[in-house]
Structure formats: structure tokens, C-alpha cells
Amino acid sequence: MNTADLGLPVAVPSTALFTDQYELTMLQAALRSGTADRRSVFEVFTRRLPEGRRYGVVAGTGRVLDAVENFHFDETILGFLRERAILDGPTLDWLADFRFRGDIWGYPEGEVYFPGSPIMRVEGTFAEAVLLETVILSILNHDSAVAAAASRMSVAAGARPLMEMGARRTHELAAVAASRAAYVGGFHTTSDLAAGFRYNIPTVGTSAHAFTLLHDTERDAFTAQVQTLGGGTTLLVDTFDVTEAVRTAVEVAGPDLGAVRIDSGDLLLIAHRVRQQLDELGATKTKIVVTSDLDEYAIASLAAAPVDAYGVGTQLVTGSGHPTCSMVYKLVARADSDAPGAPLRPVAKKSMGAKTSVGGRKWAARRLDEHGVAEAEIVGTGPVPPELTDHQLQVPLVSAGTVVAREPLDAARDRHFAARSGLPLSATQLSRGEPVLPTEYI
Structure with a gap:
């Protein structure tokens, strides 16, 4: 529950400058090249858990929803960008009317996650989705790191x-x-x-x-x-x-x-x-x-x-x-044109080393054993197998720009206890180890 739920006044300043400059310069270049309106899918995930950790905890989702809702460019912000000559006139005009009108899906707050889990999926035009990268990562990386530490302390206590x-x-x-x-x-x-x-x-x-x-x-x-x-x-x-x-x-x-x-x-x-x-x-x-x-x-x-x-x-x-979770925000699919209904095709970074990613718009589910205990994190890009339909992890958070998943903070807290109790017992060991669930791609 926040103070808005209590009927108390809350200042809600714009979150538009909680971003890196290159998000805006990419926007300007995409507007010039004619690619800004291509439908795009970005996903938040981490390639690995902090060393020795058995699971991660999704936290900050409610704060992300607030940040997305308040991500707009008022005259003061536009004046700053204009004065610094960061953007050209057409881009500033575009930003003046900006509101995120896409969709966001994600693991609900309090859920646990593992390497490769598509914790959050942002869908919209490239222009509107790319602008949210920094603020989303800033919130999720910090809050999830603290929540993971808190969860381990809760187990110990x-x-x-x-x-x-x-x-x-x-x-x-x-x-x-x-x-x-x-x-x-x-x-x-x-x-x-x-x-x-x-x-x-x-x-x-x-x-x-x-x-x-x-x-x-x-x-x-x-x-x-x-x-x-x-x-x-x-x-x-x-x-x-x-x-x-x-x-x-x-x-x-x-x-x-x-x-x-x-x-x-x-x-x-x-x-x-x-x-x-x-x-x-x-x-x-x-x-x-x-x-x-x-x-x-x-x-x-x-x-x-x-x-x-x-x-x-x-x-x-x-x-x-471990003050951060090393989460990243990567483009995983995009349309070849801005034509309505243009099909999406997978894209992925394929550079040398560990900084690779898996392309395609993904779903995620958790497979349970015969005792109802989680045994694997399943991530896929094709049809969801029937046996996993009822165990999917992502839920709608924002639909056509409207927040659809506000909930009391206690709901996220209760969800975390339930998710943690559904993991193998080794998840609660404080000794260093590998993630308690493997991530399987299908």
C-alpha cells in the first residue's frame, strides 16, 4: 500500500530524466532513419546470479509501474534538453507528447527468478520502449538485490x-x-x-x-x-x-x-x-x-x-x-517495418564472450515434480506445452499504456514466501552453491 491508497498527498515528479543520454540520442537517430515506429520487444533478465546465490527475488515492480506512469517530458525538462543541445527540434517535439502506450508483462513482485528468466518484457514501438531501459534497470537491479539479501536473512532468522x-x-x-x-x-x-x-x-x-x-x-x-x-x-x-x-x-x-x-x-x-x-x-x-x-x-x-x-x-x-543483480534490458525481437501487423523476428546480440543473449519473445513457466516442488525454470519462444499452461510466470503489468497490476505491498511479500517455500530445500542453504533450479530453453 502506498500513501495514495491512504488518501494522503504524494508528489509524483516526472521520471523522464532518470535515464542515460544515449536512450534519447538513439531515439533521435531512429526518428531520422524511419525505424522509430517498428514494433519491438525488450526483455529484462540476468545471465547469472551473484556468486553463490541459489535464487533471486523480483522486487521493485510496483516502483517500475509508478516510474512508467510518470515518464513524461514537461516544459522544464524539454528546456534543459534544448539548452544543452542534446536533441534536435523534431525529437523534442516528439517527446513533448510522449506517454508509454505499449504493453509490459513480467514476473509478479516477490516471485523468485533464475539465470535467463525473462523477468520483464516491454513491448511497443522501438522509440517508446527504448526510453524506459535505464529507469527500469535502475529500479529492478537495486530493489531485487536488497530483497534477495532480505530473503536470505529471513531464512536465517x-x-x-x-x-x-x-x-x-x-x-x-x-x-x-x-x-x-x-x-x-x-x-x-x-x-x-x-x-x-x-x-x-x-x-x-x-x-x-x-x-x-x-x-x-x-x-x-x-x-x-x-x-x-x-x-x-x-x-x-x-x-x-x-x-x-x-x-x-x-x-x-x-x-x-x-x-x-x-x-x-x-x-x-x-x-x-x-x-x-x-x-x-x-x-x-x-x-x-x-x-x-x-x-x-x-x-x-x-x-x-x-x-x-x-x-x-x-x-x-x-x-x-551484492548491491546489483546485473540485470540487462535487451532487444529480443522487432518488426521489419512499421506497417501494422508486421511480423516480429528474433534478434540477439552474438558478440564474443559471455555477453550473448537468446532472441525471440519469450514465455516462462516453472515445472514441478510429483510432489509439487519446483524442479526447473522453462523458457520458450514457441507454443507453451499444455502441461505448463497453468504454471506460467509472467502476468500483464501494463496494457496499452495503462497500469493493470497494482497491488498492496503485502501481496508481494506473501507471494515471495509462497514462491520460496515451493523451491527445493537446498534453496535455503546459506552455503555457496549453484542456482537451485536449472533454466531450460525450449
């Missing part, structure tokens, strides 16, 4: 809640997108209020070490926080001596203290000691929250520790070592 706390570790706008992607991937809350406002994600937050240091004593700081936020608050106990802080926290808030947070040190050892101390003090229901540069491996190492929730920042918003 099991039933324990995850809090996204990475706003201070990335660009302020990227932080909002990262919060959204993390929620799709399995996180429960965010500390970023802009993300809470924009996407209705539950928000959390209490205090930092600075609040403790502001006061003359740790007791004074805890007292002020409890008097303000109530006994159910979370007190940060590692500013000085953890043992003394836990004792003071229970004395101030009572045995019904909500939680204590540990942000440094040997988290495994300290969590066990703190749990024992809390129980001895009668605070048996007080939870333990840990933070401090966690990633999926650190979370997994704490599985046997008496930890109740995790807060993750840097590693999450940077994709846990």
Missing part, C-alpha cells in the same frame, strides 16, 4: 522478527526503496519514517547511545525513556557496562520491561549472559534485540542464542555484498 535499520548507510532515496524491498523479502519493520509514510510499512525506533550520553547517569537516561515511552520500550544496554545496565534497566522499568538491545561485542556470549541475568531479576518476558553489522551468516550463527529480534542495516541495504 526463522520466526524471529527482522528490523530494517539501514537508512544512514545509503542514499536517502535509496533508503526508502531498500526498506520497501526488504519488506518484500521478509523483514517486518523499518526505522525509516519516509518508507513508513510512503509504503505503510510498520516503523520502529527508541533511542541511541547519544541519548544515554546526554544524561548525567545511565539511570537518568533509562528513567527519561521509560517515563516517555512506557515500560514496554527497548533500552540500549551496551553504552558502558552491560551487566550494570541490565540491572538498572529492570530496576527502572520493572520486570515487565519490553526489551533490551545489544549493539556491540560478542553477541552470542552476551545474549546468553543477559538472558540469564534477566531471568534471575524476574524479567522473564523481557526480549533481547541484537544489532551491530549483522548479515545472514551472523544471524544464522545466533540461531541457538536467546535472541528475540534482529536489527540489520549496512549489509541489507548493500545487498549483503
